[in-house]
Amino acid sequence: MGLEEKLPSGVLLASVEKLANWSRQSSLWPATFGLACCAIEMMTSGGPRYDLSRFGMEVFRASPRQADLMIVAGRVSQKMAPVLRQIYDQMSEPKWVLSMGVCASSGGMFNNYAIVQGVDHIVPVDMYLPGCPPRPEMLIDAIMKLHEKIKHEPMGPNRAKLKAEKGEELALPPSSVAHASAKTRDERLRTVPPNEVEGKRSSTIPLQLLEER
């Protein structure tokens, strides 16, 4: 962006990074991009029962310039794709994209000529949220995980290089475990499937195997 790219990385900028990330994370303003049934769940999340304003994000911005998180909720048709891209381009940096529901993430059950097979063909996606539609808790969970990602985002290329050298992968445990109080944590851990708790499951498909097929 500016100064932080030219200075060597050090104590001061590390603290600035933390502060900047904290302020970005604690007031994400979402742009409305409700396209289908997932949008109903998204609206519910903003309502009194689930109340997204607890995380400083109750106002769904109709103007992209005032928003920094785009929640793509619903199936993206080929005709909608350029519109979506334009809205994304109009949003000011830094910006994030949350792909809500299976249709936005991969086309879901609509594997046909009319639907874009995953919104990541058009815009870079930071968080995928499966579900058809995902319940409001799942959306809040995805947002909490995105908060965690933003919190650890490097500021400028120097910090990015440093972080890449360390090579730590960010663990994203289920939010109800990560944010549970010390008292309820153990009880919650017992009910969660064991391999979900580590944040990383025991296995993901090795790339090699995918290429062989």
Added chain:
Amino acid sequence: MGMFDPLKGFGVTFATMFKKVVTEQYPEDFYPSAPRWHGRHQLNRHPDGLEKCVGCELCAWACPADAIFVEGADNTEEERYSPGERYGFDYQINYLRCIGCGLCIEACPTRSLTMVNFYELADDDRRKLIYTKEDLMAPLLPGMEEPPHPMRLGENEQDYYVQGPELARGRGVPEGETVETSKEEAIQ
């Protein structure tokens, strides 16, 4: 329009202050879904740890979103993963396709595939959301043993299917518990 109507509006606001708060404090408190809610899948085991999946691919055929991939293989006497002839060698569910309709559960002839009500699935990597067999397999309960191992509970697969619940008791699964799914949580 009466003279006091604007005041009545404020009255509603004022009265709401004394009502119970409806907001769920979700990430701090956990609110379980309905007991039969369609969440993540689970591949179940027989009471001795052998897999219930026979690799028949009926779930993959039933899936309207084409989210399931199954590849079966033959059991041998040295390497046995399930009672009977075949077992699921490779099993993958793509959660970015799965719409949670439960048709795969209905199609499963051995009740190998069921759903648990875990739902916090979001991730930042598409590849991590393709769950493999290791991710979906039910955890080993007391009395279970990681396959491959020979059939411990009978001579052939008929014994496993005909006397399932009794065998489970014999293996130390308490009365009222099931080896099928994780504990179902009900909304209080």
